[in-house]
Amino acid sequence: MSRIAYVNGQYLPHLDASVHIEDRGFQFADGVYEVCEVRHLQLLDVTRHLDRLERSLRELAIQMPMERRCIPLIMREIVTRNRVINGLVYMQANRGVYPRNHLFPPKSVKPSLVITAKHTNRAAAEEMAACGIGVISVPENRWDRVDIKSVSLLPNVLAKQKALEAGAGEAWFIDVDGFVTEGSSTNAWIVSKDGVLVTRPAESGILRGITRTRVIDMAAGMGYSIEERAFTIEEAKAAREAFVTAASSVVLPVVEIDGATVANGHPGETATRLRALFFDSSEKLPC
Ligand code: PMP
Numbered sequence: 709m710s711r712i713a714y715v716n717g718q719y720l721p722h723l724d725a726s727v728h729i730e731d732r733g734f735q736f737a738d739g740v741y742e743v744c745e746v747r748h749l750q751l752l753d754v755t756r757h758l759d760r761l762e763r764s765l766r767e768l769a770i771q772m773p774m775e776r777r778c779i780p781l782i783m784r785e786i787v788t789r790n791r792v793i794n795g796l797v798y799m800q801a802n803r804g805v806y807p808r809n810h811l812f813p814p815k816s817v818k819p820s821l822v823i824t825a826k827h828t829n830r831a832a833a834e835e836m837a838a839c840g841i842g843v844i845s846v847p848e849n850r851w852d853r854v855d856i857k858s859v860s861l862l863p864n865v866l867a868k869q870k871a872l873e874a875g876a877g878e879a880w881f882i883d884v885d886g887f888v889t890e891g892s893s894t895n896a897w898i899v900s901k902d903g904v905l906v907t908r909p910a911e912s913g914i915l916r917g918i919t920r921t922r923v924i925d926m927a928a929g930m931g932y933s934i935e936e937r938a939f940t941i942e943e944a945k946a947a948r949e950a951f952v953t954a955a956s957s958v959v960l961p962v963v964e965i966d967g968a969t970v971a972n973g974h975p976g977e978t979a980t981r982l983r984a985l986f987f988d989s990s991e992k993l994p995c
Pocket of ligand 1: 743864890891892893894895914915916917918919920953954955956
């Protein structure tokens with residue numbers, strides 16, 4: 709089946725879907741993005757993803773590309789047209805098309821909006837979660853506005869590739885004080901020896917993940933203690949459990965850190981439980 713993409717007002721066959729060479733996303737990475745999970749034909753946590761999209765755009769002084777209420781209509785349409793049952797919706801909004809110049813284009817230039825959808829293999833994802841992944845640590849080398857979901861992801865790309873080449877599934881950035889900030893495309897968590905869920909506060913050094921917020925809400929409702937504080941890689945290696953969260957991977961157990969086994973080297977009970985209950989506790993928009 710051919711895939712369809714939404715590009716600046718048009719639904720186009722994936723093969724023909726392209727942006728102009730003067731698009732500021734292409735020229736300067738001058739834009740932001742969101743990734744939203746589709747599960748059983750339902751979009752998860754759209755309200756929070758759109759809240760974050762609006763915030764990211766506001767922080768960069770980019771206008772919303774269209775009225776907020778119209779975006780879910782396109783998201784649903786793109787899911788339907790691509791016959792996605794389980795997958796991901798990607799959207800990028802950027803400062804639009806204008807002759808290359810570092811300065812912002814005039815206000816009359818319309819922001820660009822691209823929305824795509826792809827299938828994911830749920831069985832393969834569950835298999836990966838049942839094994840858990842390894843992570844490696846890398847020095848934090850990103851700018852200090854990682855709270856903005858910018859498409860400028862070069863350090864993240866390099867870190868993820870380094871993880872792959874080391875036989876791991878994710879790279880955790882370590883700040884100058886030796887604390888884990890987050891993964892290249894995930895938030896980082898541990899479960900301490902006494903069963904407390906620990907994740908870095910969203911106020912500094914991380915993206916406020918929608919999955920992270922959902923897991924905090926869910927875990928609190930289940931009676932877990934949660935501490936939003938920074939932790940070191942040594943603390944993580946000695947933890948009862950470690951895991952990562954993201955819309956694209958939900959809750960994914962970490963079983964190895966820099967080659968050292970976490971606990972018994974198998975996915976932990978807490979991460980497994982949170983993963984299993986995640987769908988039920990998410991906001992759902994039927995497609
Ligand atoms: N941190 C980074 C750097 C990310 O790229 C992502 C995923 N886009 C996350 C955290 C997790 O965010 P979310 O749960 O909203 O997918």
